[in-house]
Amino acid sequence: MTPDTLPQHASGVCKNCSAATSGNYCHQCGQAAHLHVPTAREFLHEFIAHYVALEGALWKSLGGLIFKPGFLTCEYIEGRRVRYLQPLRLYLTFSIIFFALFKFSGMAVINLGDDRPTAVVVVTEDDAAKARRMVAGTPEHAGEFKRSIAPIVSGVGSMNATLGQKVQHFLDLPRREQEAALKQAFFSYTPYAVFGLMPVFALYLRILYVRTGRRYGEHFLFGLHTNAFAFLMFSVLLLIPPSLDFLELPLSLWLMFYLPLAMHRVYGGLPLATGLRWIVLSLLHVLSLILAVVAAMALALMG
Template structure:
């Protein structure tokens, strides 16, 4: 292993003999950021303020599994964007686009599911033609409003839903004519369904988890109360939750990426690599995943604009599927190229590492979703 304070006699990028802290031939620093925490921290701060034309060369190499990480660890750093800077750029850009691409509002739900909103027993519980007409108007109101905001070419599902409501209303009116309900003074009261607004008016019980200190339970109680008060807003504007979630993901990744580097360190204890070298691999891995997700989001947005083009949806669907399938294949090839072990050993480690990290990411996603409810 190299000393944290020593630097090589020759430039690791172009092999020119060094006469100071920088190579006079290519300008690369003699100090490796994977050998010194001080230089690693310096690079983190620099990453927020500097960007140059190397980004295009870096992105090209990023598309080749393991090529960029292997080159960077071999000392070829000056021609590429540093991994932390690349990761910050791609993660922020990806989840900014995600907030634009993912929409969940009343109009979206109606267009995705043409079935009219179900009110259990609504028509069945109507006992007069006037009540049937009242239910019918209540069901048609959101459908008519959505229909007016949609282009003419996309109104067919809404028209079908409206026709279905009319058929249900007509059927119930015929039933009432053929079998009039018998008046009864003992008719049981219909229970009012429990709504989101009812939850907002019911104060949360204090959180009391035995193994947690008092301040932690009080903090969780406060978060639960905030979530309870936010539920009516979320039910009316679910996009608020989506925006809060995607806005929090980049911050969560700054915890998950170093954790993934710890897992790499554990799985490759005999590789002789330092933790910061594993962190480089983790950063480039997540940078690629962000780039792939960005591609999927852009393809989905493109598909939404090409609904009238024959065959466009099928082609875009195939491209999205190929991207999703390529993501684990890319990471497997990258792990094989960087660490140089056999395919069998690499596949076994990749499977175990992937399962463990997927479990952590799933738990983090659940926690992040719940935390997002309190940040709206």
Template sequence: MKTQPLREDKHCLNCGTEVPERYCTHCGQENAVPHESFGHLVKHFVGDVLHYDSQFLTTLSHLLFRPGRLTKEYMAGRRVAFVNPIKLYIFVSFVFFLTWAMLSHDSHEKREKHSAQKEAAASEEHDEEELEKLPSVTSILGAVKDSLKNNKELARAVDSLAYRYRYDSSHRYDSALHKALNHDSAIAGEKDSILQNNVELANELDPRKKYADEEAYDSAQAALPKAQRDGWFKRYVTHKWMRVNLGDDRFQETLGEALKHHFPKMMFVLLPLFALWLKLIYNWKRWYYTDHAIFALHVHCFAYTVLLLAYILEKLTGVNSFIGWSVWLIFGYLVLALRNTYHQSFMRSFGKSLLLLLGYGFSFAFVGLFFILIIFAVIL
């Protein structure tokens, strides 16, 4: 393909440095005529794509099959053939969380559909059982026919029993009824007062007893005189309390979506903490914090890749053991990566892997609690 002609002016258009040949020695820009042809644009595009693909494939092969080798190469300054660790992490984490969100959403919809079908089948089965318990039409007609035949005898028996009851126990019945009414009237005022006070107390402690939802509470507050309305803090607490305790499905869905949305951010915050634990475990003078950060990026990229493959395999096969095995694979990879990067024995690397996971677990719990509190403060 034809090369873009050079400019007659030997000063770079980007930085102004004198350009002795085709490319600027200061910024690397080509000192070519700025009006490019379409073929030249296509050439640059294809070259950039193939260059990135070759970098990515080389990086991925080192990352997956040579624990710690990618970090060693980057620390040694041999970086042109590999993707930058931060760019690699952003790309891998984006693919991981996007795929995980899509698959989990599909699984959630399938579970809801299966649950609805199961409930419908159970309801239909229950209806069939109830129908089986009902007497047949023939038996009902026979019972009606028998009752019509014996109707006069039954009526006379009932009248006789009712008359004897009124005659024998009328005085005792009237006396007991009079005492009960007097007793109820004596305590009616106290009972109503207690019930009224309990209702007011329940409404103070639990706004659900008084208002159906937040809109009803706001409407009631707006209807009151300004002096009788709740203060801003009480309104704030009432709204929070009602959102949590009303059992609103929208709140649960919003909370779940917020957790999914903030989980990638939480993992990104954990990266420097992972590197900090490495800094505490290994020699301070020999290794810089940035070296540990690069190692942390590469290990997390490997973990995301393996977990993603395991999750996809579970969805395709229906076997729920791939993620469990992938966790053990990640731990083994961590031990080998520490051994190859920091040049220590296998047993030392194994022990420091356990310490690293212990500290990482503590950091995960702390950061997770922090994000949960933020989510509750924002949503509620």
């Protein structure tokens, strides 16, 4: 062993701020008193832990998150926080896991069809008889699509020539290249767009529960917990093997009804009123998600 690899035990003085220490941590700056050069395993664990919570409070939080809708939100509001993972960390953990699984699952983000030349059978009828003729070429709907959006492309070009050129360049790409560009844009920007909707989700709750006296921060907290659960369930559904397909229905139903149950636990009120608010909130959130994802992908493609 070299001097650099030997454990450095507490010597009574913090190596970071030089304050006197008498325990496992410095009371002045919080650095550990027992230091050693990390092993490769410890370094890897520390690196991953910066992005995904894998131990400790995460496992204590899972039971409440999965089986008790709204429980973690109530616990946090009532001051019982240290025993559970922080809401933002919980959200980031499961959102990162979901998008990583989705990216490597091989599922198609979007399928624009095939742009290879095809043979189309056209049936025509005249006064004498029916005849068939073969027409070879690209699919007709591709040409129709370009003609239908031509005014839009022209309008964009009139407002911004550079942007119009980028739109036209994307439309001129082969289908497979368009799909690849859309896929890259989706995974590069969609996670940020979805996270950016959390304040909007909280705003919807603030409007729906304006008479409850809840603060905006409480609605934001509720949004982090419920969306963390959604990412967790989507991840589980992605991982279900074909032999366990029968689990998809109950898990999907639990995912669907989790939000109203959480709303009822946290906000109270009559079940009918909660159900109506759930429907409005779901419609608004889904619409916002679609608009945010489309806008993020468009900005990525045109950037």
